Amino acid sequence: METLTPIPILPMFFSMFLSIYLVAYYIVFRNWSPKHRTEASSCLISLAHGTPAVVLATYAIATQSPRGFASPNTSFQNLVLDFSIAYFSMDLVHYLIFFPNDILFMAHHLATLFVFLTCRYMVFHGAFAILVLLVLAEITSACQNTWTLANARRADVPAAAKLYNFLSPPFYAFYSVVRGIAGPLFIYEMGVFYSSGAADAVIPRWIYVSWMVVVVVAISVSMLWISNLWVELYRERTVRMEKKVR
Known part of the structure; x- marks a missing residue:
């Protein structure tokens, strides 16, 4: 088994995301309104995490051998997990400070951290499945964050x-295909594998059951x-067409 990634890499990644957040808040978006300023800063660290995470996770998956739902984590896979743990921890701090009433989003981050932390620091197996889910979750990140930033300023710009x-x-459309088709198909494969008991020797049942609950709830939300959003878009387009007719 490969040597695990040294733990100090995690605080290094966290410091990186904290620095990006501070630069975004005090320099890049300093002229934005307080509400949009914090949201935009969160978007910037999400951008710094999303696409790099997809690239890193894809490489970590492609170079793993043997590859499977119960395979031991490689050193590089652990590094990618640390990278994402640092991001979600930093964004959770952001929500705790600026949006403490956003229980749903904070619950999402805590659940995601539970999955990453147990995979990385408790069972040391199963990163293949977790990183595939990470790719599916973050492949829409660049588009989503650009859309979010545009949405924040569309009323005045x-x-x-x-x-x-x-x-x-x-x-x-992209998000719907990834989360509505690709995601559920892969989660189904995970469920079939874990329910067979093939991972029981290396991943405790309560852990992989918890993973399945987290990902099913996440995909449903x-x-x-x-x-x-589709319903809102339809309403906006309908109102716009009615105004043109009048």
């Missing part, structure tokens, strides 16, 4: 409104969120 209107349909 015409260019932001145009970007928001341009991005909405393709982003919704994601689909509810994107469904509401």
